[in-house]
Amino acid sequence: MRFAVLGSGSQGNGTLIASDDTCVLVDCGFSLRETERRLALLGVAPGQLNAIVVTHEHADHVHGVGLLARRYNLPVYLSRGTLRGMRKPVEAAGFLAGDERLQVGSLSITAVAVAHDAQEPLQYVFSDGHRRLGVLTDLGSYDDRLLAHYQDLDALLIEANHCRDLLARGHYPYFLKQRVGGDLGHLNNHQAARLVAELGWHKLQHLVLAHLSSKNNQPQLARQCFVDALGCDPGWLQVANQDSGLDWREIARPI
Numbered sequence: 001m002r003f004a005v006l007g008s009g010s011q012g013n014g015t016l017i018a019s020d021d022t023c024v025l026v027d028c029g030f031s032l033r034e035t036e037r038r039l040a041l042l043g044v045a046p047g048q049l050n051a052i053v054v055t056h057e058h059a060d061h062v063h064g065v066g067l068l069a070r071r072y073n074l075p076v077y078l079s080r081g082t083l084r085g086m087r088k089p090v091e092a093a094g095f096l097a098g099d100e101r102l103q104v105g106s107l108s109i110t111a112v113a114v115a116h117d118a119q120e121p122l123q124y125v126f127s128d129g130h131r132r133l134g135v136l137t138d139l140g141s142y143d144d145r146l147l148a149h150y151q152d153l154d155a156l157l158i159e160a161n162h163c164r165d166l167l168a169r170g171h172y173p174y175f176l177k178q179r180v181g182g183d184l185g186h187l188n189n190h191q192a193a194r195l196v197a198e199l200g201w202h203k204l205q206h207l208v209l210a211h212l213s214s215k216n217n218q219p220q221l222a223r224q225c226f227v228d229a230l231g232c233d234p235g236w237l238q239v240a241n242q243d244s245g246l247d248w249r250e251i252a253r254p255i
């Protein structure tokens with residue numbers, strides 16, 4: 001099982017998860033041309049994708065979904081609320097809700113409802129029966145139900161959106177600071193690191209920090225929060241960035 005990131009941040013998101021002959025794209029926040037370019041860099045032809053799974057209707061996650069799906073005839077799965085919230089609706093191949101499971105080829109995909117200011121936002125846990133990868137961005141808070149879904153992972157891509165202090169001192173208008181930092185906004189570095197500490201991280205082969213704000217965060221600040229909370233090697237932490245994403249990472253089968 002392996003994964004790669006096309007790009008991560010408020011300008012566009014896309015994550016690939018692959019196992020055997022199955023390849024799924026989570027979100028597509030880039031233009032069609034930019035998506036094709038980024039997929040090519042990762043060695044994937046758009047027609048090879050088996051499905052697009054959408055987390056929520058914010059433009060950085062859905063901007064390119066409709067065009068990509070229509071051009072390459074790809075099935076799209078999302079929540080009913082997400083479809084309702086999309087400015088340019090797509091044809092849904094199927095609907096998902098929290099706690100529901102979808103099988104696409106060799107990948108089992110579990111939808112997890114999250115607290116975010118969208119209609120019916122979901123995040124996902126992927127499994128090929130042997131390994132588990134969690135994708136978790138765009139949430140402002142979490143509870144025990146969410147933690148239960150993200151137990152026992154072999155790899156985790158998690159949002160470390162902002163530094164509390166940079167957000168407080170920065171130039172965002174007050175309402176936006178409240179939104180981003182609120183319970184329906186985005187996880188800050190400390191919250192994300194604490195979440196991973198609560199889950200336990202010693203089994204993780206990969207821990208990828210994602211959806212970093214370009215204005216209210218810096219990779220070294222995010223890393224430091226995780227190092228402080230987990231006591232892990234800073235070199236082990238990975239950051240998926242906006243421009244170059246993250247190259248393929250293999251998740252080995254646990255012994």
Ligand SMILES: [Zn+2]
Nearest residue numbers: 010058060138
């Ligand atoms: Zn987002």
Ligand SMILES: [Zn+2]
Nearest residue numbers: 056058116138
């Ligand atoms: Zn969002």
